[in-house]
Amino acid sequence: MRLPTLLLILVAIVLAAFFLGRQRALSLARPAGGIRSLHSLPKYYGYYAALGAVLPGIALLLMWAAFSESLITARVVQSLPEALRNQPDAELGLTLNDIRNLAAGQMFDESRRAEFAVAADLYNSLRESSRRILSGLVVALSFSGFALAWFQLRPQFRARNRVEGAVKVALILASLLAIATTIGILLSVSFEAVRFFRQVPLSEFLFGLNWSPQTAIRAGQVGSSGTFGAVPLFVGTLLISGIALLVAVPIGLMIAIYLSEYARPALRRIVKPVLEVLAGIPTVVYGYFAALTVAPMIRLAGQQLGLEVASEAALGAGLVMGIMIIPFVSSLSDDAINAVPQAMRDGSFALGATRSETIKRVVVPAALPGIVGGVLLAASRAIGETMIVVMAAGLSANLSFNPLQSVTTVTVQIVTLLVGDQEFDSPKTLAAFALGLMLFIVTLLLNIIALQVVRRYREQYE
Amino acid sequence: MLTMDKSEDVIVPPADAAPAAVLPVAAERIAPDTVGDVTARNAVICVRGGNVHYGDTHALINVSLDIGRNEVIALIGPSGCGKSTFLRCLNRMNDTIESARVSGDFRLDGQDMYAKGTDVVMLRARVGMVFQKPNPFPKSIYENVAYGARIHGLAANRAELDDIVYGSLERAGLVDEVKDRLDDPGTGLSGGQQQRLCIARTIAVNPEVILMDEPCSALDPIATARIEDLIDELSAKYAIAIVTHSMQQAARVSTRTAYFHLGRIMEVGPTDRIFTNPSHKLTEDYVTGRFG
Numbered sequence: 001m002r003l004p005t006l007l008l009i010l011v012a013i014v015l016a017a018f019f020l021g022r023q024r025a026l027s028l029a030r031p032a033g034g035i036r037s038l039h040s041l042p043k044y045y046g047y048y049a050a051l052g053a054v055l056p057g058i059a060l061l062l063m064w065a066a067f068s069e070s071l072i073t074a075r076v077v078q079s080l081p082e083a084l085r086n087q088p089d090a091e092l093g094l095t096l097n098d099i100r101n102l103a104a105g106q107m108f109d110e111s112r113r114a115e116f117a118v119a120a121d122l123y124n125s126l127r128e129s130s131r132r133i134l135s136g137l138v139v140a141l142s143f144s145g146f147a148l149a150w151f152q153l154r155p156q157f158r159a160r161n162r163v164e165g166a167v168k169v170a171l172i173l174a175s176l177l178a179i180a181t182t183i184g185i186l187l188s189v190s191f192e193a194v195r196f197f198r199q200v201p202l203s204e205f206l207f208g209l210n211w212s213p214q215t216a217i218r219a220g221q222v223g224s225s226g227t228f229g230a231v232p233l234f235v236g237t238l239l240i241s242g243i244a245l246l247v248a249v250p251i252g253l254m255i256a257i258y259l260s261e262y263a264r265p266a267l268r269r270i271v272k273p274v275l276e277v278l279a280g281i282p283t284v285v286y287g288y289f290a291a292l293t294v295a296p297m298i299r300l301a302g303q304q305l306g307l308e309v310a311s312e313a314a315l316g317a318g319l320v321m322g323i324m325i326i327p328f329v330s331s332l333s334d335d336a337i338n339a340v341p342q343a344m345r346d347g348s349f350a351l352g353a354t355r356s357e358t359i360k361r362v363v364v365p366a367a368l369p370g371i372v373g374g375v376l377l378a379a380s381r382a383i384g385e386t387m388i389v390v391m392a393a394g395l396s397a398n399l400s401f402n403p404l405q406s407v408t409t410v411t412v413q414i415v416t417l418l419v420g421d422q423e424f425d426s427p428k429t430l431a432a433f434a435l436g437l438m439l440f441i442v443t444l445l446l447n448i449i450a451l452q453v454v455r456r457y458r459e460q461y462e
Numbered sequence: 463m464l465t466m467d468k469s470e471d472v473i474v475p476p477a478d479a480a481p482a483a484v485l486p487v488a489a490e491r492i493a494p495d496t497v498g499d500v501t502a503r504n505a506v507i508c509v510r511g512g513n514v515h516y517g518d519t520h521a522l523i524n525v526s527l528d529i530g531r532n533e534v535i536a537l538i539g540p541s542g543c544g545k546s547t548f549l550r551c552l553n554r555m556n557d558t559i560e561s562a563r564v565s566g567d568f569r570l571d572g573q574d575m576y577a578k579g580t581d582v583v584m585l586r587a588r589v590g591m592v593f594q595k596p597n598p599f600p601k602s603i604y605e606n607v608a609y610g611a612r613i614h615g616l617a618a619n620r621a622e623l624d625d626i627v628y629g630s631l632e633r634a635g636l637v638d639e640v641k642d643r644l645d646d647p648g649t650g651l652s653g654g655q656q657q658r659l660c661i662a663r664t665i666a667v668n669p670e671v672i673l674m675d676e677p678c679s680a681l682d683p684i685a686t687a688r689i690e691d692l693i694d695e696l697s698a699k700y701a702i703a704i705v706t707h708s709m710q711q712a713a714r715v716s717t718r719t720a721y722f723h724l725g726r727i728m729e730v731g732p733t734d735r736i737f738t739n740p741s742h743k744l745t746e747d748y749v750t751g752r753f754g
Contacts, residue, residue, distance in 0.1 A: 344599060351613070
């Protein structure tokens, strides 16, 4: 039986279990004096029966998905001839890949087909029987789980409490999933980063002022030993994000104040979604806007002022990035300002404060946590933004705070390190993971610091 | 000149029928809907023919009333009768409501409050307001009281500001409870303390009139009693208009009472008379608890 068929059968069993369970509750209730004599509503008895039918089967399916492949592979490896079985792990992996491909009928190398035919057949038959056993077991488990639940049903059975308990567990699992994913990402990056730091000392990475990740591909190549000082990258990131925030925070905040305090509601209803479109424009589009329109304008303006402007200046990328993240600031700040109770404003007005005094002294301080939240979100977007910088600010890792020079950022370097052919044992490739880890840590620290600042200075209403 | 009541059997005492200093017009001419004398001796606020529309709703209909210096006037009536709307006209708080339109003659010390070029900021500094729910700013206790003084530039230096803050807290009867924790947030106080903080905040700007919109409705009986004592003390210095749903409170704190009904003032008179011997049938029904 194939998996989709199995799932269909499971669904049918579950539906049947629900209706049978509910029916059972109703028939239990009838002699005892109607539904009021039950502990829970009849539908909860149905849900309970359905849960009894579905949970054991699902558990088995998950276990099968987790373990069956490795069990089968182990059996196949045992059946291989001595010579193949004793290969190093990496080559054994390749052999197994060949076997799987052959089993799936995707092997076109005639010479190897014969060599692996036996193993491939074994692989296929093992999979087939495992699938058959699985189907039988799942259906059997579902039926017996349902039967177990069915015989538990009594008028005083606390079905609602059981079902609500199950729902609560499901909710907990859902929130654990997000946390587990974050931890998983962190771990996967960390492992590669640790490998990188075995080859390049941590102190060089953290404090080195030169970034030139080209390593020698063949022995004896000249001038390409690779230096991995990440300072220029972080300075570049800081510079461009700083410019972006300098653009986005004041403009976004002013937009938010105008929209929530001055604009008529009808205008606000139109302007706010239009502004949010800014955040929806693909960053590539911003990228060529920055490279083709803004950068030449800046260069022209610079020439007229007698300044030397690189054709890929940090300023252009930063300005355009600032425009891009305005909606994060304006929209979230607007929400935060709107959430400040009207009673605060009334209290201020009643003391003879003007509108601007009220906004500056009462409304904005009260909305500060939300505003800072918006700025933080904008900052992490700016730090993580790649495309605009690739197109408008270039790749050269200059250590410079001059916005008219070309700089590069952490994310851009990660991309360039991972684009094209890579070898996972060279520091050049692994450097990408070290950079990723650092970026993760830096943004995390920024978040923690900002939260502390907000907690210290927030003016909490209610 | 005596005010003529519409119900013939009631004779209005002469003290109630004092002529208005500003507008020497027969009372039934200036307030045809209202029983009793709407004028007050030494009036600080004079309203004649006040109307308020919220969109299509006519919330306040042709209302006339004076508020005298050093008097506490209670505005009573069933919910939605327009008493809060009337109160909010007196410091133009209705300006913040988009759909509200105010017409009629509203005067503070003889000056038209709604005249073109009136500075709302100055008006509200002279007519303070305390709201139904305590609404201290999310700032420290000190900053709450200093707020008005700061925005109006009442203090030249920190010492003067301290004086204003301490003086206001003292007059609001709050100073003993908070003097050791002026830097704590005002929102951390109890409900009754918060409301007295709001009163302190209001008197820190030194207004002539204080409007109170059900200031005790969110408070327990003990906190209410403290606020009522405070109103008593404040009446020596300020004119106070208080909206209340509690008849007992109106009887305890006010010297005059105006009864509102469906946007009109039905009856005005000395508080003891309104409660013991009302002239209007609706007033009688309300104060005896037959509806409301």
